[in-house]
Amino acid sequence: MKALAVMAVISLLVSCGGETDTTETADGSNIHADSAGTAAPEPEEVEEQEPYSTLEDYSGIATRELLIEEFEQENLEHGESWYAEGTVSFQHSELTDPENGYVIRYLWEEDGNTLNSIEIDYRVFDDDYNVLNTQEVYSECGLYTGMPLEELREWNGGDFDFHGFKWDYEGAVIAEEGSKLFECVPRVELILLDDDARDPYRFQELWGDRRFNTADDAVQGAPIFVGRMYYTPSQ
Numbered sequence: 001m002k003a004l005a006v007m008a009v010i011s012l013l014v015s016c017g018g019e020t021d022t023t024e025t026a027d028g029s030n031i032h033a034d035s036a037g038t039a040a041p042e043p044e045e046v047e048e049q050e051p052y053s054t055l056e057d058y059s060g061i062a063t064r065e066l067l068i069e070e071f072e073q074e075n076l077e078h079g080e081s082w083y084a085e086g087t088v089s090f091q092h093s094e095l096t097d098p099e100n101g102y103v104i105r106y107l108w109e110e111d112g113n114t115l116n117s118i119e120i121d122y123r124v125f126d127d128d129y130n131v132l133n134t135q136e137v138y139s140e141c142g143l144y145t146g147m148p149l150e151e152l153r154e155w156n157g158g159d160f161d162f163h164g165f166k167w168d169y170e171g172a173v174i175a176e177e178g179s180k181l182f183e184c185v186p187r188v189e190l191i192l193l194d195d196d197a198r199d200p201y202r203f204q205e206l207w208g209d210r211r212f213n214t215a216d217d218a219v220q221g222a223p224i225f226v227g228r229m230y231y232t233p234s235q
Helices: 002-019 055-059 064-071 149-156
Strands: 020-024 030-034 076-083 088-096 103-108 115-121 123-125 131-134 161-163 187-192 211-213 224-231
Touching (some): 064 076, 064 103, 149 224
Antiparallel strands (some): 076 088, 088 103, 103 115, 123 131, 187 224
16 A cells, blocks of 8 residues: 555656656756747847938938937037028038938927928038038939939929029929929929139029029020928928
């Protein structure tokens, strides 16, 4: 009877311990695994963020706080921009994207935090207004800074009007309703890139508060490009 009792206890211990397996590792320690075969959960994959590349990517940042959080203070310079012949000013933050070198200017509302608009210029200037370099930044609709006027006209599918140069509202494009220029998210301003010091008045007929059309004789052959793309959420 005593032998039978001992056997029963041993049998009970074996049945209770059947839920785990013990494996001895090379260093002599034991690893216990669930006999049910439940594997350790796989680590979650971290989704890699797509880099910023188009105007629309940058326009998704709606506040100054988010801009600082996304790109950090070291990549930003803050200041003030003046418009409307020096009668309107906005606080701005100028971003230099560390990934691609693009320079993007964010203009803030009166609260200094909410996005009013963003600007992307073809030419990048230093503090003394010397040209450091140029940049071709695209919109999702196909526009890009530095786009030649003839290419812009072909992209639009027809001629369009724009304002003259060398004044506060120079090169503003007048987009007709229904045109690609009207339907595209950013608006564009043109720039006259004539740096020939030998004849600084070569294209003087294109200067001033005047309205031109891409089909005008005076426009043909002039070095006119997309100088700025800008986006205003409220428009």
